[in-house]
Amino acid sequence: MTPHGARAGEDAEDLDVEEVLALVRNSNGNHLPDPAARGETDSARTPHQPDPAARPGTRHRATPWPEARALAERAGRNATRAARRDPVSAPLDTALGLTLAAPLDALTDLPSFDTSAMDGWAVCGPAPWHVRDEGVLAGHAAPAPLTDGEAVRIATGARIPPDTSAVLRSEHGRTDDKGRLYATRDVVPGQDIRPRGQECRTGDQLLAVGTLVTPAVLGLAAAAGYDTVTAVPRARAEVLVLGDELLTQGLPHDGLIRDALGPMLPPWLRALGAEVTAVRRVRDDAEALHEAITTSDADVILTTGGTAAGPVDHVHPTLSRIGAELLVDGVKVRPGHPMLLARITETQHLVGLPGNPLAAVSGLLTLAEPLLRILAARPAPEPYTMPLRDAVHGHPHDTRLVPVVLRGDEAVPLHYNGPAMLRGIAAADALAVVPPGGARPGQDTELLDLPWASGGIGVCFT
Numbered sequence: 117m118t119p120h121g122a123r124a125g126e127d128a129e130d131l132d133v134e135e136v137l138a139l140v141r142n143s144n145g146n147h148l149p150d151p152a153a154r155g156e157t158d159s160a161r162t163p164h165q166p167d168p169a170a171r172p173g174t175r176h177r178a179t180p181w182p183e184a185r186a187l188a189e190r191a192g193r194n195a196t197r198a199a200r201r202d203p204v205s206a207p208l209d210t211a212l213g214l215t216l217a218a219p220l221d222a223l224t225d226l227p228s229f230d231t232s233a234m235d236g237w238a239v240c241g242p243a244p245w246h247v248r249d250e251g252v253l254a255g256h257a258a259p260a261p262l263t264d265g266e267a268v269r270i271a272t273g274a275r276i277p278p279d280t281s282a283v284l285r286s287e288h289g290r291t292d293d294k295g296r297l298y299a300t301r302d303v304v305p306g307q308d309i310r311p312r313g314q315e316c317r318t319g320d321q322l323l324a325v326g327t328l329v330t331p332a333v334l335g336l337a338a339a340a341g342y343d344t345v346t347a348v349p350r351a352r353a354e355v356l357v358l359g360d361e362l363l364t365q366g367l368p369h370d371g372l373i374r375d376a377l378g379p380m381l382p383p384w385l386r387a388l389g390a391e392v393t394a395v396r397r398v399r400d401d402a403e404a405l406h407e408a409i410t411t412s413d414a415d416v417i418l419t420t421g422g423t424a425a426g427p428v429d430h431v432h433p434t435l436s437r438i439g440a441e442l443l444v445d446g447v448k449v450r451p452g453h454p455m456l457l458a459r460i461t462e463t464q465h466l467v468g469l470p471g472n473p474l475a476a477v478s479g480l481l482t483l484a485e486p487l488l489r490i491l492a493a494r495p496a497p498e499p500y501t502m503p504l505r506d507a508v509h510g511h512p513h514d515t516r517l518v519p520v521v522l523r524g525d526e527a528v529p530l531h532y533n534g535p536a537m538l539r540g541i542a543a544a545d546a547l548a549v550v551p552p553g554g555a556r557p558g559q560d561t562e563l564l565d566l567p568w569a570s571g572g573i574g575v576c577f578t
């Protein structure tokens with residue numbers, strides 16, 4: 117499997133992340149070029165961007181899949197620029213998955229005192245040594261200085277007495293019948309002493325702005341004296357689940373089915389760096405949807421269902437009614453082609469996910485992931501490819517996203533990959549990006565990691 121992870125180096129994606137960080141007000145004073153100078157104003161439109169005047173029922177041109185993702189990133193940059201959200205001071209137990217908005221500078225030397233690396237004796241001068249009665253344990257009061265020929269029992273992590281020349285490990289010392297201590301190995305001055313400041317000095321930069329807060333970062337921050345970290349705030353996401361046919365418990369019956377997206381989307385959105393403020397179920401009613409959207413203060417609203425042109429598909433008419441701008445209205449991808457991205461205000465966007473559950477996953481990864489990644493100031497994952505074990509039929513014109521498991525050096529396509537099915541994705545490690553026309557066995561194919569796949573962003577389930 118090709119290694120993958122956050123991109124390093126000064127490529128275009130890195131600049132995007134730094135730009136977002138710089139736009140978080142009061143961050144550490146990065147000076148970056150004005151993004152507007154790069155032509156990325158809200159009105160900048162690519163040739164494939166749909167005409168915002170397009171209305172439901174009118175034919176419009178679906179956006180190619182890579183461009184749809186780029187447009188979602190751009191929406192994220194524009195929203196970040198407009199909102200200029202303040203960095204937050206996040207207690208460590210809430211900070212997993214955030215991005216540092218200030219460098220993590222050591223608040224203390226580490227170790228903060230000379231410490232024993234081993235259980236044994238602190239010794240002074242050459243053997244033999246007379247061993248003090250009282251030993252030194254971790255966390256105890258400062259021990260008295262040693263004198264030449266003296267030793268004291270010491271535990272790993274305990275403070276080294278002044279004038280100690282070395283630590284002798286317990287397995288490398290023996291005492292004679294008079295209680296004198298000898299070494300069974302040469303004693304090198306300084307051995308097994310971790311000197312104060314070995315890892316860092318107060319003020320040293322431990323981690324740069326833009327670092328993703330992982331469990332290891334939380335540990336380092338705590339060790340370095342932090343109770344909170346300064347981070348880019350999470351985007352607030354609200355999920356509106358549409359559909360009168362949906363049940364929240366029990367077995368499907370009488371044409372009613374279980375809502376699969378209400379349980380699936382919130383943890384997935386958190387893994388993408390968002391705070392989920394609410395999951396609301398909205399009946400198939402234009403007024404109810406209008407009310408739900410216009411009263412939401414989320415940065416990103418995600419709707420499920422109602423994107424097509426059925427009798428109760430109210431998403432397009434509602435967006436039209438509130439004057440939202442359709443940035444993406446249909447994507448050349450299967451499943452999920454009716455997905456959409458709309459700008460409600462400068463700082464509020466709506467991602468319309470199709471109702472078919474795998475189509476909703478496709479919309480999540482195509483439109484919500486890039487938007488939320490930019491709002492979270494996370495770097496783009498390093499693209500990677502693997503050969504497919506089996507042929508995958510392609511759509512003649514559209515990209516296909518197909519669940520795969522990774523086995524050895526190959527990606528194995530899974531069978532249950534229909535738009536209404538979750539059986540494949542639930543067993544999958546990744547989604548293969550199958551180009552129009554399909555892929556042959558052995559063809560190198562781009563993969564999108566799922567948040568729970570190793571090496572992905574799974575640490576960010578909170």
Ligand SMILES: Nc1nc2c(c(=O)[nH]1)N[C@H]1C(S)=C(S)[C@@H](COP(=O)(O)OP(=O)(O)OC[C@H]3O[C@@H](n4cnc5c(N)ncnc54)[C@H](O)[C@@H]3O)O[C@H]1N2
Nearest residue numbers: 359374375376377378421422423424429469470471472475
């Ligand atoms: N005339 C056309 N009809 C449809 C087209 C089309 O191009 N022309 N596209 C099809 C495709 S592709 C998709 S995908 C769906 C998208 O439909 P909507 O986004 O409007 O979603 P709904 O009609 O509300 O639901 C579709 C399907 O998914 C089920 N559903 C909805 N929500 C959930 C949920 N939370 N959990 C589980 N299942 C859900 C719903 O019951 C329907 O079976 O449109 C096609 N039609």
Ligand code: MOO
Nearest residue numbers: 451452453475535
């Ligand atoms: O594209 Mo629909 O999303 O196939 O089911």
